[in-house]
Amino acid sequence: MDLSKEQILESLGRVPGPDGRPLPQTGTLSEIVVSDGKVFFSMTVDAAAVKAWEPVRKRAEEAVRAMPGVQSVLIALTAERAGGAAAKPAAPSARAGGHPAPQAAQAPPGVKAIIAVASGKGGVGKSTTAVNLALGLRDLGLKVGVLDADIYGPSIPKLLSIRERPQSLGGTRLKPISRYGLTVMSIGFLIEEETPMIWRGPMVMSALTQMLREVEWGELDVMVVDMPPGTGDAQLTMAQQVPLKGAVIVSTPQDLALIDARRGVAMFRRVNVPILGIVENMSYFVCPKCGERHDIFSHGGAQLEAERMKVPFLGEVPLHMTIREKSDAGLPVVATEPDGPHAKIYRDIAAKIRDQLGESDSGHAAPKIVIEA
Numbered sequence: 001m002d003l004s005k006e007q008i009l010e011s012l013g014r015v016p017g018p019d020g021r022p023l024p025q026t027g028t029l030s031e032i033v034v035s036d037g038k039v040f041f042s043m044t045v046d047a048a049a050v051k052a053w054e055p056v057r058k059r060a061e062e063a064v065r066a067m068p069g070v071q072s073v074l075i076a077l078t079a080e081r082a083g084g085a086a087a088k089p090a091a092p093s094a095r096a097g098g099h100p101a102p103q104a105a106q107a108p109p110g111v112k113a114i115i116a117v118a119s120g121k122g123g124v125g126k127s128t129t130a131v132n133l134a135l136g137l138r139d140l141g142l143k144v145g146v147l148d149a150d151i152y153g154p155s156i157p158k159l160l161s162i163r164e165r166p167q168s169l170g171g172t173r174l175k176p177i178s179r180y181g182l183t184v185m186s187i188g189f190l191i192e193e194e195t196p197m198i199w200r201g202p203m204v205m206s207a208l209t210q211m212l213r214e215v216e217w218g219e220l221d222v223m224v225v226d227m228p229p230g231t232g233d234a235q236l237t238m239a240q241q242v243p244l245k246g247a248v249i250v251s252t253p254q255d256l257a258l259i260d261a262r263r264g265v266a267m268f269r270r271v272n273v274p275i276l277g278i279v280e281n282m283s284y285f286v287c288p289k290c291g292e293r294h295d296i297f298s299h300g301g302a303q304l305e306a307e308r309m310k311v312p313f314l315g316e317v318p319l320h321m322t323i324r325e326k327s328d329a330g331l332p333v334v335a336t337e338p339d340g341p342h343a344k345i346y347r348d349i350a351a352k353i354r355d356q357l358g359e360s361d362s363g364h365a366a367p368k369i370v371i372e373a
């Protein structure tokens, strides 16, 4: 049987905070998550006082670790903006499918719309699509941000060849990275790669809140979020944490991937996020030698599925060596081959999305911008 939160709080009561008050009375503790002898919670403290809190965090970990039945413990110290004005990170929620957070998540000031790029499973080209889509939206004249929320494999730093860390502004807020005209922030900057998977789930909630609230996003027409793959509890909780205007589902054409895509659509519908549409990635293969097109994955599945589910079909992206090589080299095709055929495909998809955002914003479609082929 797992320890109760009360038992843990009792032992934390013997750990004094920097001012001598027992830790549970300092108002810094998040919800305590206990699962199979593993204990997780976070302490949110004033950014200016982090140094004073670090030894407290250590002592708290030692106190909990010494309790019978505890196998491991992880306490994350998160900094709050000086003056305590920033909202607390959301309580880590081990259980999803519950009710949306009582205080609905808010978009950062100046950010007009947030859209999610999601997929039923990893490896379908979600991040590649997110990046090129963001660049496509940029080409339509929008100011675009990219938020990498993929806890399982944050890949935006690689796809956009970002090696630097975001700088902190006055020690309390983070300055996002600019690349290819995009404003970029990645969960990879906040969660260490070595963090065991089991902790990533709860940690991601506070990391997400931080990325939304403590990053100087500036004025953005649209923020594109690279979501973690899958349709489980973690994804559902995240979808509830971020105030999404809509979701784009990426799928490959195979039946199995489409089943996952269907789950993705169902998940967003459950939390009342409109589906902006489905993108079929690795849709067909154009032989670089003979130029002939091969439908190696039985192309067209996603379009049929989109019709079946009554959601827009946004377009097909071929499986192409150039997309792969450019992506993996941090030189996304839309930015580096803007006149090529792939860039046009992504821009066309971006235009379909932009039109829908315009509609939901003002009640009528945004003026059409003609894209040259």
Ligand SMILES: Nc1ncnc2c1ncn2[C@@H]1O[C@H](COP(=O)(O)OP(=O)(O)O)[C@@H](O)[C@H]1O
Pocket: 119, 121, 122, 123, 124, 125, 126, 127, 128, 129, 155, 229, 281, 282, 283, 317, 318, 319, 320, 321, 323, 324, 325, 327, 328
């Ligand atoms: N249309 C495409 N053509 C060729 N390679 C692609 C295409 N889309 C994605 N890839 C490659 O497939 C791999 C997985 O893509 P990625 O975007 O990282 O997927 P996910 O984010 O879904 O895990 C990467 O090596 C990427 O370069």
Ligand SMILES: [Mg+2]
Pocket: 126, 127, 128, 150, 153, 155
């Ligand atoms: Mg990815």
